[in-house]
Amino acid sequence: MKFIRSVFLGICAALLAAAALAQNISIATGGTGGVYYPMGGGLAQVLSKYVPGMQATAEVTGGSVDNLKLVGSGKPYVGFSMSDAAQDAYKGEDKFKGNKVQVRTLMVLYPNRMHLVSIEGKGVNKFGDLKGKRVSTGSPGSATEVMAFRVIEAAGLDKDKDMKRERLGVAESVNAIKDGKIDAFFWVGGIPTAAVTDLGATPGLKIKLVDHADVVEKMNAKYGKLYSAGVIKAGSYPGQDKDNQIADVWNILVTGDRMSDDDAYKIVKTLVEHKADLVAVHKEAEAFSLDNQVQERSPIPFHPGALRYFKEAGVKG
DSSP states (O other): OHHHHHHHHHHHHHHHHHHHHOEEEEEEOOOTTSSHHHHHHHHHHHHHHHSTTEEEEEEOOSOHHHHHHHHHTTSSEEEEEEHHHHHHHHHTOGGGTTOOOOEEEEEEEEEEEEEEEEETTSOOSSGGGGTTSEEEOOOTTOHHHHHHHHHHHHTTOOTTTSSEEEOOOHHHHHHHHHTTSOSEEEEEEOSSOHHHHHHHTSTTOOEEEOOOGGGHHHHHHHHOTTEEEEEEOTTSSTTOOSOEEEEEEEEEEEEETTSOHHHHHHHHHHHHHTHHHHHTTOGGGGGOOGGGOSGGGOSSOBOHHHHHHHHHTTOOO
16 A cells, blocks of 8 residues: 555656646737738647647737737737837837836747738729728737728828728628628738638639838838838739738737746747748748847847847847
């Protein structure tokens, strides 16, 4: 009996030790119709597979703003964010007024492209045509909403007076435009975004992507050099027959300042060294380049653990 008891106690001690060593991390992503969610699932798989003792899971969220609030909760979160929303969180501005988040960058990821999407027959051919239309500016808690407001402002329109505004995620926006409930929607994400692909492939509909790159200079004059002019190339979506001139903003992977340097180091090292696994999930991961890990592409400081890995990898920031 003594032997059995000692074996039992030994097993219990081993299990407790294993539990103590195991680390659960949540990846805050976005809606299911965008890029953050599948990409976050890929990150979770890679971290769980290659970092000993780490168990990572992806969570559906409203997007960047929600993700930054989760990071600010002090719980073990890693989250996707657009750099403009992260800057607001770090400074305690806009949606974070009076609630600064001690957020740190783990990696600069890939550029997010602002889509202004409509379909033929809605009368939306240029930006000014949004006046008097029913427009979704993104879901609450998303950086799409943050950036859409800035694009609308820079274009000289009033988001509240010049349009009937809805607050829908990209998947909901696609369903709404198919059902005739809205005329256009904003979405900022990677290419291709699954929900926008679905819209372009819908029989009987012709997708229209509206140019707006001319607003970038005004946006940067007010908010800092966060934005750049970009292009969604013709053929990126079914039925898209010409290049779309747009505003870009960088995506970053963030965490809180409470994450240990060792954990941040392991996460970044693993994502860089197993990039191929992430590219297999979504091709935007091709942009996960060491060349992009420079402070000018993130408005908030890098985590010391991330900097340690970048230094080892020969990054000159």
